[in-house]
Amino acid sequence: MRRRTRIQIIRSLHEVTKALFGKLWWNFRTTTSLWSSFMWTKYCKKHHPVLAKGTGASHAWRKMVEVREEVEREIWWQVMSGEASFWFDNWTKQGALYFLEETVRGEEEIEVKQFIVNGEWDRLKINMVLSAEMTKYIVENIRPKIEVGAVDKAWWMGNQSGEFTFADCASIEMEAGLQQTIKKWWAASSKPKVKAVFQAIPAILMWELWKRRNARKNGKERNWEDVLEVLQQYKPKLHYRAVSWTKPQKGWxxxxxxxxxxxxxxxxxxxxxxxxxxxxxxxxxxxxxxxxxxxxxxxxxxxxxxxxxxxxxxxxxxx
CATH class of the missing domain: 3.30.420.10 (Ribonuclease H-like superfamily/Ribonuclease H)
Incomplete structure (x- = not known):
């Protein structure tokens, strides 16, 4: 049996610990137990859980907050009663709108059902608070289904069953921040011929995202469908010149x-x-x-x- 170094063991235990606290966060967000109600009352009385701070809190809550981002993006809230938070719950499968949209107005709790009228999306109202691109996505891809007596259902997007099991604890990938991700990308092994291109990709993506953010701020937004169309129609122009050796003049x-x-x-x-x-x-x-x-x-x-x-x-x- 291969012996593991002390560093490997510590790293493994650290990852398992983070995954188990991820399981606690899932239980806190999706169950109505006495423990989850206590934690909600103690730490989320003024803010939604995705915004609640971990400073000065108990050890368990601080560790749960550390893994919150990784777990939250895998939780999808299926709209059945419309009581999910419009801004803070991931009911679109794209992530919480609070972090995706530039037009967020404060931290007020608004429920999804406030944008549903007679079983249909109130497109005009949604368009007043979201970008045209996101509004179009919601109207075309999410069914505004409201059932009497039902509650919004939380699904785990990390597997096909939709249920968070103990096996999922070990499979949660605790991703690093943006800076660490770019460093890994920069140092990743690749063929010498494509190394320069590979290293340039993060900078290109960040630059394009920054330009898109500024365009949205100034009312000149271009959605991804327009960008995709431009790329599909793009035809590179190749410039070349034939180079060959010719004999000198006679006697030279x-x-x-x-x-x-x-x-x-x-x-x-x-x-x-x-x-x-x-x-x-x-x-x-x-x-x-x-x-x-x-x-x-x-x-x-x-x-x-x-x-x-x-x-x-x-x-x-x-x-």
Missing amino acids: MKCNTNGASRGNPGECTYSFCIRDDFGDLVYAEAQRMGNGNSMEAETRAILRALQHCKITAQMWLWR
Whole structure:
């Protein structure tokens, strides 16, 4: 049996502990036990659970708050009575609207059923508080079903059964913050040819999100459907030029030079070759020249080629 290091054991215990507190958070949010009622009264009297603070609270509550974000995004509230919180409960499967929308008005508790009239969504009212994109998603994808005597049902989106079991405790992935995620992405192993592109993706995503946020602030919002359409219709324009070697004029010699620097600056080499008007190789030379940059290497290649031609009296040189 493979022996585990102390660090691995501690890390494993730490992850299991966080997962078990995730189970406590699920029970707190989805059951009506005496314990959950006590915790709600003590810590969530003034704020919804997704906003409640952990400062100065009991050890159990602080640990539950630490895993709250990871657990909350896997809880979907199926609208059956409409008593779910419009802003703070994840009833759209997209996450809590409080964190998704820029137009949130304070921290007032509003129930989903306040936006349902005669079994239909009040689109005008929803559009007054949400973006056009989110309004369209809600109207087209969520059925405003209100049943007398029913209660909104909490489903766990992490499995097919929809029930949070003990097995799900170990499978909860406690994700790092944005900064840690970007660092992992940056340091992730990939093929050298795509490394630069791979590392640039987080910056591109953040820049596009920032531009979209500013566009929404200034009333120039472009929804993702428009962006997707632009990308689908985009056709890259390729610019190329054929490069080939041609023979010099009759009676002439042609010299080709090259210089390179590994790392630029770094270890440098230069090379050159001379061919006659038949294309046959007359002379070639390549040498290392220590550390330097690519410009120095290119210049040294030209200099050595000219020096060689002067020594060998090859005056009819075509470069």
